[in-house]
Amino acid sequence: xxxxxxxxxxxxxxxxxxxxxxxxxxxxxxxxxxxxxxxxxxxxxxxxxxxxxxxxxxxxxxxxxxxxxxxxxxxxxxxxxxxxxxxxxxxxxxxxxxxxxxxxxxxxxxxxxxxx
Amino acid sequence: xxxxxxxxxxxxxxxxxxxxxxxxxxxxxxxxxxxxxxxxxxxxxxxxxxxxxxxxxxxxxxxxxxxxxxxxxxxxxxxxxxxxxxxxxxxxxxxxxxxxxxxxxxxxxxxxxxxxxxxxxxxxxxxxxxxxxxxxxxxxxxxxxxxxxxxx
Numbered sequence: 001x002x003x004x005x006x007x008x009x010x011x012x013x014x015x016x017x018x019x020x021x022x023x024x025x026x027x028x029x030x031x032x033x034x035x036x037x038x039x040x041x042x043x044x045x046x047x048x049x050x051x052x053x054x055x056x057x058x059x060x061x062x063x064x065x066x067x068x069x070x071x072x073x074x075x076x077x078x079x080x081x082x083x084x085x086x087x088x089x090x091x092x093x094x095x096x097x098x099x100x101x102x103x104x105x106x107x108x109x110x111x112x113x114x115x116x
Numbered sequence: 117x118x119x120x121x122x123x124x125x126x127x128x129x130x131x132x133x134x135x136x137x138x139x140x141x142x143x144x145x146x147x148x149x150x151x152x153x154x155x156x157x158x159x160x161x162x163x164x165x166x167x168x169x170x171x172x173x174x175x176x177x178x179x180x181x182x183x184x185x186x187x188x189x190x191x192x193x194x195x196x197x198x199x200x201x202x203x204x205x206x207x208x209x210x211x212x213x214x215x216x217x218x219x220x221x222x223x224x225x226x227x228x229x230x231x232x233x234x235x236x237x238x239x240x241x242x243x244x245x246x247x248x249x250x251x252x253x254x255x256x257x258x259x260x261x262x263x264x265x266x267x268x
Contacts, residue, residue: 022140061213071253106235109223109227112224
């Protein structure tokens with residue numbers, strides 16, 4: 001059942017993205033940026049955690065979870081260090097994603113030849 | 117001058133009626149299936165990390181995202197991911213694999229300009245906007261939420 005909900009919720013988020021591309025005529029960069037902001041806003045109201053509990057990877061794999069993790073890291077540190085913590089903790093939970101994107105992106109660019 | 121402007125607006129209006137409408141429904145079906153499959157693969161990976169590598173349910177998200185990023189960087193290097201993107205649209209752009217694809221493809225594109233000025237400088241050319249807006253939004257919302265928690 002976990003897999004079914006991951007498929008349905010993850011696919012559903014992609015449909016919203018596709019409608020923003022086709023109907024609202026946004027570029028992919030605009031769609032991704034607005035999804036990250038949307039994830040942070042949903043997390044501010046504690047809604048995104050419920051979606052993750054329900055859909056698992058269906059909610060953690062789309063880019064919306066990036067905004068959610070940014071805010072989560074900030075709030076965790078804010079509990080300990082107050083206002084400074086918001087700035088200190090912002091990349092705490094997303095470091096794995098950003099570090100691996102930089103690392104693998106660089107390695108692939110060094111090894112492979114550009115296509116087309 | 118005004119006549120030219122008239123023509124320009126007329127042309128835009130007229131050409132719009134002749135432009136093919138995007139197949140909204142089929143595009144959504146493709147995005148749903150491909151996006152859903154990528155998320156199912158993510159669920160499979162995270163259950164694997166929970167069962168075999170002793171991650172908790174919440175912590176398993178990090179290695180899962182990192183593995184998906186590795187896979188999509190490789191797929192971008194082989195030129196497979198861009199073909200998937202043409203087919204699936206948002207289905208391949210919205211998951212975190214689309215983020216990795218934009219990092220890797222812009223790095224590859226500028227390889228001819230060298231490793232420092234080409235690859236490293238352009239790595240975040242497309243993905244930078246995601247990080248900028250994410251951080252700004254999270255920072256503002258974090259301050260608001262912290263102030264709110266102090267008031268209550």
